[in-house]
Amino acid sequence: xxxxxxxxxxxxxxxxxxIALTLKDLLASAMVLGIYSFLMCLLWAEMSAVDVAFxxxxxxxxxxxVIMIATVYQTTRKSRD
Amino acid sequence: xxLFALITVIITGALLLYASKDFPAWGDPLSPANNSELSRxxxxxxxxxxxxxxxxxAVLADYRGYDTMFETVVIFVAGLGILAVLRQSPSAGEPLPxxxxxxxxxxxxxxxxCRLTVPLIQLFALYVLAHGHxxxxxxxxxxxxxxxxxxxxxxxxxxxxxxxxxSEQRAIFLAxxxxxxxxxxxxxxxxxxxxxxxxxxxxxxxxxxxxxxxRYHAMLIVEIGVAFTVTAIMFTIYATLSSxxxxxxxx
Amino acid sequence: MEAFIANFNYWIYIxxxxxxxxxxxxxxxLIKKLVGMSIFQTAIILFYVSIGVKQGATIPILPEEAxxxxxxxxxxxxxxxxxxxxxxxxxxxxxxxxYTNPIPHVLMLTAIVVGVGTLGLALAIxxxxxxxxxxxxxxxxLKQIQSGQ
Numbered sequence: 001x002x003x004x005x006x007x008x009x010x011x012x013x014x015x016x017x018x019i020a021l022t023l024k025d026l027l028a029s030a031m032v033l034g035i036y037s038f039l040m041c042l043l044w045a046e047m048s049a050v051d052v053a054f055x056x057x058x059x060x061x062x063x064x065x066v067i068m069i070a071t072v073y074q075t076t077r078k079s080r081d
Numbered sequence: 082x083x084l085f086a087l088i089t090v091i092i093t094g095a096l097l098l099y100a101s102k103d104f105p106a107w108g109d110p111l112s113p114a115n116n117s118e119l120s121r122x123x124x125x126x127x128x129x130x131x132x133x134x135x136x137x138x139a140v141l142a143d144y145r146g147y148d149t150m151f152e153t154v155v156i157f158v159a160g161l162g163i164l165a166v167l168r169q170s171p172s173a174g175e176p177l178p179x180x181x182x183x184x185x186x187x188x189x190x191x192x193x194x195c196r197l198t199v200p201l202i203q204l205f206a207l208y209v210l211a212h213g214h215x216x217x218x219x220x221x222x223x224x225x226x227x228x229x230x231x232x233x234x235x236x237x238x239x240x241x242x243x244x245x246x247x248s249e250q251r252a253i254f255l256a257x258x259x260x261x262x263x264x265x266x267x268x269x270x271x272x273x274x275x276x277x278x279x280x281x282x283x284x285x286x287x288x289x290x291x292x293x294x295x296r297y298h299a300m301l302i303v304e305i306g307v308a309f310t311v312t313a314i315m316f317t318i319y320a321t322l323s324s325x326x327x328x329x330x331x332x
Numbered sequence: 333m334e335a336f337i338a339n340f341n342y343w344i345y346i347x348x349x350x351x352x353x354x355x356x357x358x359x360x361x362l363i364k365k366l367v368g369m370s371i372f373q374t375a376i377i378l379f380y381v382s383i384g385v386k387q388g389a390t391i392p393i394l395p396e397e398a399x400x401x402x403x404x405x406x407x408x409x410x411x412x413x414x415x416x417x418x419x420x421x422x423x424x425x426x427x428x429x430x431y432t433n434p435i436p437h438v439l440m441l442t443a444i445v446v447g448v449g450t451l452g453l454a455l456a457i458x459x460x461x462x463x464x465x466x467x468x469x470x471x472x473x474l475k476q477i478q479s480g481q
Contacts, residue, residue, distance in 0.1 A: 001108055001385055001387065003337045006337070006341070007337070007340065010340070010341065010344040011344075013344070013348060014344060014347055014348060014351070017348055017351050017352075017371050018351065020367050020371070021351065021355045021359065021364060021367060021368065021371075026361070026363050026364075029363070029364070029367055030363075030367075033367055033370060033371075036371070036374075037374070040374050040378065043378070044378075044381055047381055047382060047384075047385050047432075048385070048389065048390060048391045048392075048432045049381045049384065049391075049432065049436075049437045049440075050217040050391050050393070051135075051137040051138075051217045051218075051219070051222075051437055051441055052377075052381055052437050052440050052441050052444065053217075054209075054217045054218060054222050055221055055222055055225075055441050055444045055445065056374075056444055058222055058225040058226055058229065059221075059225050059444050059445055059447070059448045060370075060374070060444060060447075060448070062225070062229055063225060063228070063229060063232070063315055063318075063319070063448055064370070064447075064448050064451055066232060066236075066319060067318055067319055067322050067323075067448075067451070067452055067455055068363070068366075068451075068455065069332075070319065070322045070323035070332055070455075071322055071363065071455040071458060071459055072363065073323070073332055074322070074323070074324075074325045074459055074462075075363075075458065075459060075462040075468055076462065076467070076468060079361040079363065079364055079468070079469075080360060080361065080469055081359055081360050081361060081364065082357075082358060083358045085357075086354055086357035086358035087354070087358070089353075089357065090350045090353055090354045090357070091350075093350065093353065094346055094347070094349075094350040097346045097349070097350075098343065098346055101339065101342040101343065101346065102339075104342055106338040107337065107338040107339075107341045107342065107382065107385065108338070108385045108386060108387040109386075109387065110386040110387055110388075110389065110429045112383075114383045114384065114433060114435075114436070115383075115384065115386055115433045119435065120428065120433045120434070120435055121428040123434055123435065124392070124426070124428045124431045124434065125426060125428055127394075128394055128398060128399040128423065128426075129423065132399055132400070133399075134393055134394040134395070134396065134398070134399045135392070135393045135394075136392040136393065136394065136431070136434040137392055137393075137434050137437050137438055137441070140434055140435065140438045141438050141441065141442070145438060148442065149442060152442040152445065152446055155446050155449060156445060156446065156449050158449075159446075159449030159450065159452060159453050160449070160452075162453050162456070163452050163453055163456040166453070166456040166457055166460055167456050167459060167460065170459075170460050170463060171463065172459070172460075172463045215393075215396075216393065217391075217393070221441065221442070221445050225445070311445065314449070315448075318448075318449075318452040321456065322452065322455055322456060322459065325459055325463070326459075
């Protein structure tokens, strides 16, 4: 664990979480959620949980983002809030 | 509604923040969770009992094998649920939308790049699966990566191109086969006279192995089962969601 | 500084969790609710993983020497493989404090993969809802249900 690294990622995490929820474009929201997952993966690698980080990199940032974009493509891209 | 949510969230958050001062200091090696007998046993005894250097893999596939088996079943059921929700929906019978512009056509460059990278991705997925005993990785990660390689084919060459390689029926068969491999290993142990998923006894059947090595190899077998299920279900989820249950067209 | 870092981590976990909870309750769009659910879920997983962190510890993968120790010059290493635990007594000592606690990792690893299963199922239901009502906004769906009756 590296405290300075930790603090920076945690702040970025809160920022990306808020951005993902405030954007009105759902495609952009899904992409920002992918960034959030990658930051989370980085944080877990830093906490020496390498297996969890690997899983999050493949599942959270990879497949989750893709299926969310697939749904946005099949439904609608606009959100009112 | 917003106000109600805000009040709920603030109250819950305040209570949790108040509770956080009772937590052990972050990263404290002597906190109750880190200093427990169970944790110490896993760290110091795994190498003797299973000879697997990656403790997480050993705990996942051996000590907590029952848990992992049902996690695999949950993935399987989630895949079946998605198929049940969308394949039967009236949208599955709809005609395909007409391509809106010329960008809908498949691009030569992306298809060729995909053809070059997909074998490497699949090879790396198999490496992650097989090398899970010595490095981060294992059935879940390898399976997801293998499934992602099919998703890449579907993204570049179209869904029909990917379904030619892994059709819907074959995917469901593979997913069920994965669960069967896992549960079958457990049942085999029971059949030989030990508890469910007690791999020791498999040394009778695996040639030239001690009880410790039997656990080592049985972990690989169950991880392969997990990888089958996860690969097939990840691809099925993508194929169903990206085509609204039609299994044609897609992204 | 140490005390600040210790508490700062927990505060951020709680803030992330509350952001997710707020989105799940207050957002009207179904996809936004699922984004909130993802954030809520990862925040809880983050809390669990951080329980296992130890100051100055390394990843929970043992070095090769700790599992298959090098034998003396005359013997080759594959002799060890034949009689599995015969060399168990000569294993070098390892200290549990040098390795991160593996139990939270195992529990959360499966939770992440199950998370994608639930997310996929929720997205499938969202697509079905969109097919029936033509919208993903909660208010409009409720209006359509009420006017239909």
